[in-house]
Amino acid sequence: MLEKSYKPLYKQLKEKILQDISDQIYRPGDKIPSQNELAKLYEVSRVTVKQALNELIYSGILSTQKGKGTFVKDLPFNKYTNNRLEGFTESIEKIGYKAYTKVVDVTAIEANKYLATKLQVEIGHPIILLKRIRMINGVPMSLDISYLNKSMISNIEFTKEFLENKSLYRLLREKANIKFSYAEEKINAVLSDVETSELLKISKGEPILFIKR
Known part of the structure; x- marks a missing residue:
C-alpha cells in the first residue's frame, strides 16, 4: 500500500517502481507485474497504474511489447x-x-x-x-x-x-x-533537480538514477 501524502498516488507508484529497479528487484529485460497485479499489490486504481507506467515509458525506463507486457528497458x-x-x-x-x-x-x-x-x-x-x-x-x-x-x-x-x-x-x-x-558504487533512485533537468534536457522531477562511485 502506498502512503497517504500530498504526493499523487501515480507519482508514489512511479518512484516505487524506479526504486525496485535501482535495488535490482527488476533487472534490465525483466517483465514487471501487469497493471492488474500492480493495482492489487498497491491498492490503487488501474488508471493510477497506467499513468505511472506511461511516465516511466516516456522517460525511457520501461518499454512495452504488444501481447507480452511491460519490461525494464535494456539501456546501452x-x-x-x-x-x-x-x-x-x-x-x-x-x-x-x-x-x-x-x-x-x-x-x-x-x-x-x-x-x-x-x-x-x-x-x-x-x-x-x-x-x-x-x-x-x-x-x-x-x-x-x-x-x-x-x-x-x-x-x-x-x-x-x-x-x-x-x-x-x-x-x-x-x-x-x-x-x-x-570501485564501489551506491545507486539510488531520485528525482531530478532544476540544474540536472536543464543539463539533461528533461522535465524537473523526472525519475533518474543517482550513482555515487
Whole structure:
C-alpha cells in the first residue's frame, strides 16, 4: 500500500517502481507485474497504474511489447560488462555507440570535511571540481560530477578546452599514471533537480538514477 501524502498516488507508484529497479528487484529485460497485479499489490486504481507506467515509458525506463507486457528497458550501459575498471567513453565505444563528453564546469575548490575524508587529504586541500554531460549518439545520458586531488594531477591541463570530449580515465592513466583497480558504487533512485533537468534536457522531477562511485 502506498502512503497517504500530498504526493499523487501515480507519482508514489512511479518512484516505487524506479526504486525496485535501482535495488535490482527488476533487472534490465525483466517483465514487471501487469497493471492488474500492480493495482492489487498497491491498492490503487488501474488508471493510477497506467499513468505511472506511461511516465516511466516516456522517460525511457520501461518499454512495452504488444501481447507480452511491460519490461525494464535494456539501456546501452547494461550491454557491456568490463573486467577492468574503465570510464564512460571507453565502455560505450566498445559496444559500438558514439560517445561524446561536454565539459560544463572545471573549478579549483578547497576540500570540505566530506571531500577531505573521501580523498584522504586535509580540509582545505586544493581539489578540482569537474562537471560534465555524457552523451550517447547525441542524446544526453548523464551528468558526471568528479572531485580530483589537484596535487596528483598537476601535469594535466584542467581546462574546458583541453578536457572537451576526452576520457578522464584515459587521461589519468596516460598522463598521471593513475590506474583504478576497483570501485564501489551506491545507486539510488531520485528525482531530478532544476540544474540536472536543464543539463539533461528533461522535465524537473523526472525519475533518474543517482550513482555515487
